[in-house]
Amino acid sequence: MRLHIKLLTFAMALAVCGIGFLLLDVALMNMQGLSLIFHK
């Protein structure tokens, strides 16, 4: 596998995983459930 293909694959995978984790963060930090846990 050539270097630029390796880098491109890595960058794409990183972007997908990064966006995935970011969506997870946004969803969890804003969900109503948190207030149930932390505002008893």
Added chain:
Amino acid sequence: MKSVSKFGLCGLFAILFLAMMLVLPGTDQFGSQVAAQEAASGDVAPAVTYEPAPKLTADDYPKVAGVNGRLAVWVCAQLHLWFAAFVLAVPIFVFIIEAIGIRTRDKRYDDMAYEFIKVSITAYSLTAILGGLLLFSLILFYPHVFTYLSTIFSGSMLYYALLFFAESAALYLYYYGWHWLQGGLRKWVHLTIGLMLNAIGTGLMLLANAWLTFMMSPAGVDPAGVFSGDEWAAIHNFLWNPINIHRFVANIAYGGSIVGAYAAFKFLTATSHQEKAHYDWMGYNANFIAICALLPLPFAGYYLAAEIYAYSQQMGITLMGGIFAWLFIIQAVLIGTLFLSANYYLWCGMGRSTGAKRYTGYMKYIAIVLVGAFLVWFTPHTLVLTNAELKALGGPHHSILGPLGIMPAKNTAVNVMIIFTFLSFLFYRRANKVATVSWEKTGNIIQVALFSAAIVNILFLGIYHGYYTNTVYKVAASIPQVLTTFFVIIISLILDSFIYRGSREIGPLRWGKIPERAQYALFLLAVSFTWLMGLMGYIRSGIRQHWHVVDIMRDASPDAFTPTLGYAANVVSVATIIFFVLVIFVFWIAQVSSSKTLPAGYWKE
């Protein structure tokens, strides 16, 4: 083993006797069940009223032979809990290993499961004896507390005694019937007994957890402590489930570490290569079980701590921001030791395969990250300083290291430690394999990207929300951090299983080819776990401060003060030593039971 059974039965009868005493009429001093006057007609059921929690004085605590009551109860409760945790956990993974044996038809699993349960059978007798001792010491030194609690939990205490009988029956049947119930339907019957044993054991733990959590977060009583009569409300109190979850996971990790120590002991004393290979394999499995349960354990602990805060901010602040805060530094050191020793054992174990050489270069980087995270974890928020040092520093907080003393830094550190421990495990898993799929390199690149994105996300959540937003977000950010770690583990395992589908093995694993020093890592794991449980258990109980039952029943004994941390650490350390003396006895008994002496010329031919 017969003598062991007798010990078990003695303990059992002691508990049964006391349980019967509890349910006999007229034993409760508070007249919890004061029969109301019958109505004139005589056909109205008697109303049941309960007295408020008693207001005690120092005279209400009997002094027996100059023994310190608190110390006696503390040590007995701690020893009982360690053994109970062990004997509840071992059947869980024995059941799983036996099921794996049934599925794979590999007899080695069945033999290993049997050896695990053999160790726990002696420990079970000791658990019963120590449980009896705890009960006696509670009745002797804290009779009013015991009577008040038994008034509320009379039903569950009776069920506890009955469940204990059922547990004993199931355990003895499971152990002694192991070789009898072999093959076909019989094996399934045996496995079902194992399942019942676990269900009963878990039930016992849940009941005992209800009693102790009631003392922390009472429910089913009014502010004066008058019981409403609804025992389920008292059982299902605010902290019951957080403790249930935390203890269930912790027990498995703890049980794994103790049987790991047993395997290490047997490995070091083994004389043949075959024996060494067997106990190496056993030690690996025990360590694997301990790591599997250790990974989610910090999250269960964090959930419990968050719930304690949610129930009572005062209790929460006492827990981690007040007098007990420094014990959490010791906790961090011990948990760091757990992670380091578990990783070290895995790295040593990679010597079993020649293919591991491909990954040994990465170990030093994993070690650097683990040590870095370990240092962050045990950095204190407020330093203990002399006046001169305070003056030189300009306050109790270090300007650079101070920010590492708060929870967002600790959460970030623990998540990073878990991810890198998982990475060690992943390397171990791959060590003896060569992937044959065409997209292996692409798969590896995706794995690297997944780990990188996860670490960046954990650092972002820890730094941004931990230091640049308000406290609610600071606490809330721990949840996506945990889930990020969780997702990395799950996705990575799935991806890895596809990459290594149809893979080729480099050679047979050389079980027994592991340095002896790796076995000491297993001992370290067991000792750290034990000490950690003792210290954290003390904190959990100690945050009640001068209350027997928080805000309901005040402790008026001369020992109602919170001892110094040094004293508490000494008590737990001495208890840990006593526990290990008993554990060595258990290991020795297991060894003795399988050895035979042929006395030449002693018996008539």
